[in-house]
Amino acid sequence: MTKSSKLVAAKKGRILLVRRRRDKLWMFPGGRKQDGESERKCLHREIREELPKLKLGELKLWKEVKGKNRETGRRMSDAIFVAKKASGPLKIGDKKEIDKVAWRKPRGIRLTATSRYIRDKLFPK
Template sequence: MFPGGRKRSRESDKACLRREIKEELPKLKLGRISLWKEVTARNKRSGRKMSDAIFIAKGAKGRLEIGDKKEIDRAAWHKPRGLRLTPTSRYIRDRLFPRKRR
C-alpha cells in the first residue's frame, strides 16, 4: 500500500515522500529519489479527481520497523509477483517489472 499522507503547504513532492517514509518506517533510509511518473485520473465510482506522483528510490537500507502502529500493522519486503494488488499498484508493478518473455 502507499503511504496515506498529504503534502503540507510549501512542501515539495520529494520532501513529502521522505517525511512520510520517516513517519511510517523510521529506520528505513532511502537513496536518491527520482520522479518516475505522474498519474492523474478520475475515480470511476466517486468521480473524484486523483493525482499521484510515483517515485523510484535508488536503494533502501535499514529495518522495516513501524513508526505508528495505528497507521501500519505490518511491513515486509516482497517480490513484485504473487501479491494481491490494487489497480494502481498493479499498473506500477507491470511498468517497472514487465513479465519476461520466454
Template sequence: MAKASKLVAAKRGKVLLVRRRRDGLWMFPGGRKRSKETDKDCLRREIKEELPRLKLGRLSLWKEVKAKNKRSGRKMSDAIFIARNAKGKLAIGDRKEIDRAIWQKPRGIRLTPTSRYIRDQLFPRKSK
C-alpha cells in the same frame, strides 16, 4: 503538483510494500502532501513517519500520475519516486495507519488500485 507521493524501492527482484491496517491491502509507501510541501519533501516525511529506520538513497521522480482508475473510478494524483538505494530495518512507525512492511515480489498480493497501476507500469507481466 500531485496530491500524494509514493516510493518504489526494489531489491533483488522484490519491492518494498506496506499493509494498510484499515483494509489489509498492500501499497507502495507514501502519503498525502501537506500545504507548501514539495512532492519529494512529502515522501521523505511520510517514510520517516511510516518506516523510521529505513534509509533512502537518492530519489528520482519516475512519473506524475494524473488519471482515473479504471476499476475504482478514483482519481489518482501521485508523484511516484524511485529510490536508488533503500536499507535499514522495516520497523513500523505509524501503527494506526500501517501494520506491516515487507520486501515482496510485485505479483500475487492484494494491492490498492494506485499501487496496482504503478506495479503494472513498472513491472509488467512477462510474456511467454
C-alpha cells in the same frame, strides 16, 4: 498538482510494500502532501512517519500519475519516486495506519489501484 507521493524501492526481485490496516491492501509507501510541501519533501516526511528506520539513497522522480479509480471514481494524483537504494530495519512508525511492511515479490498480492498501476508499469510480467 500532485496530491501525494509514493516510493518505489526494489532489490533482489522484491519491492518494498506496506499493508494498510483498514482494508489489508498492500501499497507502495508514501502519502498525502501537506499545504506548501513539495512532492519530494512529502515523500521524505511520509517515510519518516511510516518507516522511521529506513535509509534511502538517491531519489529520482519517475512519473507524475493522474487518473481516476474505475471502481470508486476517486481521482488520483501521485508523484512516483524511485530509490536507487533502500536499507535498514523495516520498523513501522504509524501503527494506526500500517500493520505490515515487507520486501515482497510484485505478483500474487492484493494491491491498491495506484500500486497495481505502478507495479504493472515498472515490473511487467
